[in-house]
Amino acid sequence: MADRGASALSLPDDWPAHPDPILALNRMGSFDWDLDTGLYHMDARAHEIFDVLPEEYDGRPESLAPRFPEAEAVRLDTLVAQAIKDGSENYGAYFRIRRRDGSLCWTHTQGYIRRDETGRPRRIIGIVRDAAEELRDLADRGDEAALDDARREQTNVVQLTTAALAHARTVRDVIDVLKDIHGLTHLGATSLVMGLVEAGRIRLVAEGPAGSFVPGTLVTRIDEPYPMSEVVRTLSPRFIESPEEFAAGYPVLWPYITDLNITSAAYLPLIVQARPIGAMGLLYSDRHGFTPEERNILVALGSSIAQSLQRAMFYEQEKDIAQGLQQAMLPRTIPSVPGADIAVRYRAATIGGSLGRDIGGDWYDLIPLPGGTPSGGGRVGAVIGDVQGHDTHAAAVMGQLRIVLRAYAAEGHPPSTVMARASVFLHELDTDRFATCLYAQADLSTGVVQVVRAGHIDPLVRAPDGTCRRIPVTGGLPLGLSAEFGTLDYPVTTLELDPGHTLLLCTDGLVEQPGADLDDGMKTLTSLIAHGPDDVRGLADRLIDIAEERAGDDDVALLLLRRRGPDTLRPGGRLQQHVAPGDPEALTGARHMIRAAVRTWGLWDRADEIELAADELITNALMHTEGAAIVTLRVLGDTDRRLRVEVEDSSSALPRRREAGESGVSGRGLLLVELLTDEWGVEARGGGKCVWSEFRVPGG
Template structure:
């Protein structure tokens, strides 16, 4: 080390510094270097650190070069010079010294720089100590560092695998993570085998690399002599540390996997909530034996896999229950309605971008109505849970009931809103109800906070039909706004009505109107067949992986077999008004002569008279008589008698002298088809007669 002093200057009064006795107790030596005179004083412990005997060190820094190699001396000089230059108060460094026997050993020094009032360095006081024990042999330190790195990598593998498993929602997802994650490759596993416990059997869920399946192990019993079975039985891992041990302990299994060149294996029980749910086996082809650290890492990995599998199993059980509830709430079948083609589809939400599905409150329904009419319903109850599905099921049933009672579309929607408001729930629902007369193509639409319908024309063009709407179901009743406006549109033969929920339209960050335009473009470019078009739209929704349910109903009006009305006559008959009754009979007779088969005229007139008489005798109100012709596969004349009573007609036994009780038997005997329909607060009794057009006979 260079001489930094000038001997002409005198030493400080407190030079050299007296070391603290505690330094010697800790095998530390001290030094005091006066930079002005260049004198370098070391105490006895410092002499021992530098391996100087008595009188070997003369107090000059240059004499230290006897013990400090040149390269180390240059490095220390540069370190001290930089500390003095940049104003540092201290410095520290590890360096090597050469002992009197020529060997090198590590030493550590710490120096404290004292400056005058101008900031100029005047003196360095510090300590030196033997650092051999602290640092040890360089190779030993490298080996230790390598072991630490290996442990870190293994721990990192467990962390990465656990993080990947956290996103797995189903058992298949968990298996895919175990087979595909790079973490297992980093662990060195050549193959992985996963078995799930079902009763007293272990069912193989993952079978390792291709062409590695062992015959007879797809399903094994827990009591069979396999390592996976042993792990499940004992609830403890089985480590096989060599091929010889594998062949000795499991000869039946070894003979089938000998071609895989397995050198060791670890079979870990999968335990969740203190009970086994399966086992996982890791097979290696490039290692023998397992250190305690290896075993701990693998046990941690097995615990993480077990928790993920249990979570996935519980999720699948819940999904099975939820899906069953969802299917029970939706219509099991869609009825075939003459005059139209119908396609319905439902797609559950994909939550969090995952493949697993959840349930919700979206639904569709198709309701056949009298007179060639049909009701189409699409709706969405707020929420994505079993409660939403349960509310949806109840709402679907009451909507169907109100429509079947013969209420107008606006009344159907208002009553459904009141029902939902009075239900013990905080949910609301959007809904659209469309009642289509397939004979005329006229569609009455009522919208409760739902999307507008779309109509695809026979030429392929698609348009959005703006319909004035009301509040969602439940909210309109709560705020007393139950008057729903009714919109009207027409379906020409070949036109298709499209109703859907917002899951088919809405996309994050996109405007709803833009979504409707995109949907219209998809419909225009889609196939003409309603089933193929429905499949196409659901495929788009699947590819989008939206986080909302999708319900879809397509109704296409056919022309070739749609019932066509040849005419319609109606007469109001008040009780106690003989003239109105006479006029009704004349109307029936004239209609039969004009529209029907005169040979059945007496039968038709007799049945109509019986229905009118029953309505006037057994109810307190008037009767409305309607006659119409339905032309389809068969030409039919339909007689409807509507009254204000909800009491259904019933057969009664007439005595020998009785003058009543035979009416319904007469109706049943003379008509081709008859029935009763609810109409609002009353009912309609109808009869149909197959007739020939005049001149067709």
């Protein structure tokens, strides 16, 4: 073993690792090799296996050189170096060591390579055990070929399973690896069960193959007479070597599995840091009993599976925390804007599969601004930005920057002032991070859009015919840097957004690809937008799906704003009306639109029903939410045609039926809608919802 580092470097806080009790119970030693310092820690059992006294060992791997025959040392060093070089997560090997008396003894090791987020190997944690007895049994029988096959098979079983588990990032991934028919074949089992410890109980999370589920075992107490409960209580494996032993030991469970023709079983506790996190059972129909080497293999596999499960559980917990923090920093809802269709999307980055890194500083925001007219269109500020870094600090800075930028914009400042003040704020914040940002202030009644850019990528505009172009915007320095260098000049670029045109703002995670130029990335994105769906929500979904497929190491924020054109009344078309709270003229206008559309589209027989149901949905949206309502009418289908009425609001609260009472004047709205319509329902729409109802068109 070669020296891999200098002892002057600092050791990890959790070094050395503490072996699980299950290893000691099965006479396995453990080691923790810090590749930065070169220190190689062994527990007491490992000292025994290498026949080295603690006072003789200085913690360095080269001090074990006298215990390795030269050929074995070269072979083992080559194996470890190759595993480190090719990115493997683990390695395993049988090798011989020379004891004090000069005799050679067979030993087996299994090492797990830990890497940092860049993929650099930092540490190897593993086990060593005396393999002399298991190999001697075969040698005594004179079967050298079987001896070699056994060595290879035992190593392959561990390597195949752990190699598959190396790619498992979630608990479901671990379960899928073990439930897969090839996984069961590697383990040599006919059936598998697995449970996780939760609040003093064991919850079944995997059972296979199909049809092997035992009623009443979905959730069991740890004190119940089941084998998984027993191994969790005792922290020791349970090997059942015959059907008779199974029936006698677990009479409650045995009647339910007799049809599986089980001849033996192995139940293993899944232990991490001296704490049981679950248990696994492997049931066999083609073997009776377990040899010592088979038991050792299963124990080693149990330890590997437990480590994979803990890693997956940590990953899911960290991902939930990261996503929760990210969502808390992003806007909870996007306001409805008169005269515009809006779609926003966010995708978190995953850097090298590292825990806690599914978070970043990208953000979007949509800010209602003073001015504008409900009938012609509102004034709105659209923001897209990216704080440097991919960690919780970047997310925290992003949240603060988003709030102050929103406040400056809502006060009515011009775009250049909004950007300059945000830069000063970030510079005065106690952080070394900077941010890129693009702010577009749009007057939807005229289509005039004023854009300022702080080190961010340019916006794009898509026309109704699908053509897409990049809008060059003169930019200033990123936020924070411009204040530091005293260059707070952010030139304003003005463009006109015609009815039906879509403004697209995004962060560089949607554009940049490894090894590709930024301009080439923009050309690719322009082509994707040109050939994407016409609907802004569909287009946003398509772009974010492409980002998911690329699985890039940067998060992505996306904002699409389409300026609506004047609606025309035509059969088969789509009508839309914005109804602001406290605006009786807008409500009256929506009723006139519904009445005219119903008569124009030839639904005379159901006109009263449609008008009454639509009026109920609009009134409910205005009464029970704090924002405006958007009313949309459209005809669906070619042969089985239907008129669909949609009322969209910015509240995520679902409508519910209420008892009106004998003298009550409200509470009958949903009952009335249900009676009048052929179908109705609720759909989530971004931060709000859409309540819809459909009416069949007479005569198709």
